[in-house]
Amino acid sequence: MSSERVPVELCKGINGLEKVVLREVRGSSAEVYLYGGQVTSWKNDHGEELLFVSSKAIFKPPKAIRGGIPICFPQFGNHGSLEQHGFARNRVWSIDVDPPPFPTNTSSRAFIDLILKPSEEDMKIWPHSYEFRLRVALGPGGDLMLTSRIRNTSTEGKPLTFTFAYHTYFSVSDISEVRVEGLETLDYLDNLQNKERFTEQGDAITFESEVDKIYVSTPTKIAILDHEKKRTFVIRKDGLPDAVVWNPWDKKAKAMADFGDDEYKHMLCVEAAAVEKPITLKPGEEWRGRQELSAVPSSYCSGQLDPQKVLQCS
Numbered sequence: 001m002s003s004e005r006v007p008v009e010l011c012k013g014i015n016g017l018e019k020v021v022l023r024e025v026r027g028s029s030a031e032v033y034l035y036g037g038q039v040t041s042w043k044n045d046h047g048e049e050l051l052f053v054s055s056k057a058i059f060k061p062p063k064a065i066r067g068g069i070p071i072c073f074p075q076f077g078n079h080g081s082l083e084q085h086g087f088a089r090n091r092v093w094s095i096d097v098d099p100p101p102f103p104t105n106t107s108s109r110a111f112i113d114l115i116l117k118p119s120e121e122d123m124k125i126w127p128h129s130y131e132f133r134l135r136v137a138l139g140p141g142g143d144l145m146l147t148s149r150i151r152n153t154s155t156e157g158k159p160l161t162f163t164f165a166y167h168t169y170f171s172v173s174d175i176s177e178v179r180v181e182g183l184e185t186l187d188y189l190d191n192l193q194n195k196e197r198f199t200e201q202g203d204a205i206t207f208e209s210e211v212d213k214i215y216v217s218t219p220t221k222i223a224i225l226d227h228e229k230k231r232t233f234v235i236r237k238d239g240l241p242d243a244v245v246w247n248p249w250d251k252k253a254k255a256m257a258d259f260g261d262d263e264y265k266h267m268l269c270v271e272a273a274a275v276e277k278p279i280t281l282k283p284g285e286e287w288r289g290r291q292e293l294s295a296v297p298s299s300y301c302s303g304q305l306d307p308q309k310v311l312q313c314s
């Protein structure tokens with residue numbers, strides 16, 4: 001069998017880090033590094049890259065890979081003694097050979113199950129017992145599905161409390177030509193203004209300066225319209241009530257060592273998240289958070305500026 005058709009392949013990526021390549025028969029593909037359990041590539045069946053990864057990304061522990069889909073766990077943001085966005089994104093995950101069954105089975109053969117459990121060192125930083133199972137699956141039509149299952153495995157009756165985000169970096173042609181639909185009129189916490197709470201205006205969101213907002217209680221579907229590329233990304237999420245929208249813009253871009261000065265023009269983070277209300281699990285309880293990404297040509301949607309039509313037509 002030619003390697004092109006192998007649905008799941010384990011190989012070496014940048015700096016010898018192990019990665020899993022997923023391939024669907026129609027030509028779409030995805031790559032997942034065991035370092036961070038991080039998706040670093042998602043291509044459609046024309047071979048076009050849909051995620052942004054910085055040309056300056058450092059594929060070397062302990063730095064998280066700048067781009068793709070980092071997993072923020074056990075915290076989103078920067079609180080207390082834990083590092084910003086938690087440590088799941090800079091730990092080496094294992095392949096989960098025998099995951100417990102999913103309620104709905106994936107129709108695709110192109111999927112991988114990963115698992116993260118705390119090491120002794122992790123227990124010193126964050127003394128909690130858990131099993132974090134991540135399934136990354138590529139659907140037959142090229143959709144990318146990530147399902148996280150986090151179980152509290154404490155035998156001492158300890159609750160497990162965490163916040164979470166799929167920190168997805170979408171690749172866009174030109175940030176000034178992009179609009180986000182589905183977050184209009186919602187409340188958000190502005191990270192640039194001490195997390196103060198504001199209400200978004202009624203129009204779709206466009207970008208002309210730095211943005212770092214946590215929209216709360218968002219709908220299960222959000223669309224990113226890239227006019228220049230004539231492409232719409234649709235994010236569907238479940239178990240993740242919030243959505244973070246981030247673009248560092250020029251000044252912050254220059255301040256980041258692993259990010260090119262002009263790269264902010266070609267990326268946008270829209271992150272399915274559970275931030276405002278942390279999740280608490282009793283021993284033995286499991287939480288599930290899922291995001292499904294699809295990329296459709298905008299011309300499919302006759303009323304592409306009408307959020308309802310964009311969301312219905314994929």
Ligand code: BG6
Pocket residue numbers: 084085167191212213244246269271
């Ligand atoms: C976003 C946060 O999700 O991630 C921003 O809202 C943060 O505040 C950004 O700057 C990048 O974080 P990091 O740790 O990957 O540089």
